[in-house]
Amino acid sequence: GAVVSQHPSWVICKSGTSVKIECRSLDFQATTMFWYRQFPKQSLMLMATSNEGSKATYEQGVEKDKFLINHASLTLSTLTVTSAHPEDSSFYICSARGQLSGETQYFGPGTRLLVL
């Protein structure tokens, strides 16, 4: 149980385009989802926290107009990187937490984004 999927697993796009990444909880209802960014050989950096049906809470320094997060249902959250630039290239990982999982977060497999 407690499986989280992400789609796509990797994406290459041109500078200036927008990219949408999906995060789904497959076998539980995720009341809260988290989006992280990970640079090579570094730890995870929390970007934002989203609760179903509410606006996301962004961490300091994360541009909410650039990284649009939608948590429309208890099993789906999306991260849209708008007008992507090469510096947005990174590994994006989502995690989900449900009522039954307590405080444990279950992580997706990540999405590798490369902006040319």
Add this chain to the structure above:
Amino acid sequence: AQSVTQLDSHVSVSEGTPVLLRCNYSSSYSPSLFWYVQHPNKGLQLLLKYTSAATLVKGINGFEAEFKKSETSFHLTKPSAHMSDAAEYFCVVRNYGQNFVFGPGTRLSVLP
């Protein structure tokens, strides 16, 4: 404030020998502590967690960790390393109602 220190950025062991990955934390309250493993280009998998029950926690794949409040430590151990254990390991602390705080990670290499 809460923080996590992983004293070793890289640990290398031979297959079949014990593994010790160190984690120290600072927290104003009684925290919850987690160990996650990340294989290359993959997401994070929960190994084990401590949430104020037994101080010795057993996880998956033969890993265990002991919560020592007096030492503010939560070291991860395994009696015998396997090649498949080679990965990045993250220690995580969380106070009630707060977000996860990740350590910088320890890369474990297992030599044949």
